[in-house]
Amino acid sequence: xxxxxxxxxxxxPETGPVPPNATxxxxxxxxxxxxxxxTMAAFGKMDLNKDRSLSKAEVKEYLKLEYEKGGKPRDxxxxxxxxxxxxxxxxxxxxxxxxxxxxxxxxHDEL
Ligand SMILES: [Ca+2]
Ligand SMILES: [Ca+2]
Numbered sequence: 001x002x003x004x005x006x007x008x009x010x011x012x013p014e015t016g017p018v019p020p021n022a023t024x025x026x027x028x029x030x031x032x033x034x035x036x037x038x039t040m041a042a043f044g045k046m047d048l049n050k051d052r053s054l055s056k057a058e059v060k061e062y063l064k065l066e067y068e069k070g071g072k073p074r075d076x077x078x079x080x081x082x083x084x085x086x087x088x089x090x091x092x093x094x095x096x097x098x099x100x101x102x103x104x105x106x107x108h109d110e111l
Pocket of ligand 1: 050053055058
């Protein structure tokens with residue numbers, strides 16, 4: 001089962017790396033409902049330095065903003081968990097950044 005989280009990344013709690021924290025997964029799922037599917041517009045918003053790839057710092061910054069906007073700021077370990085999952089699932093070549101291509105990769109898949 002796949003969830004789409006609030007920044008449009010897919011997340012699978014069954015096969016995730018370290019998400020025994022059901023609360024995180026639940027909240028990620030809740031955010032997904034309000035945000036809809038991943039778009040290049042969302043990518044552009046997260047890509048602060050416009051190099052067409054997302055570093056952990058950029059994703060974290062975005063997560064923080066979204067949670068603060070939602071009135072539910074979290075501590076760093078919370079964001080780290082979500083980011084671990086995001087990068088595990090989306091950083092296909094494991095170079096530590098999510099390229100536009102990697103970000104968009106599931107977009108063309110049948111789920
Ligand atoms: Ca970037
Ligand atoms: Ca990558």
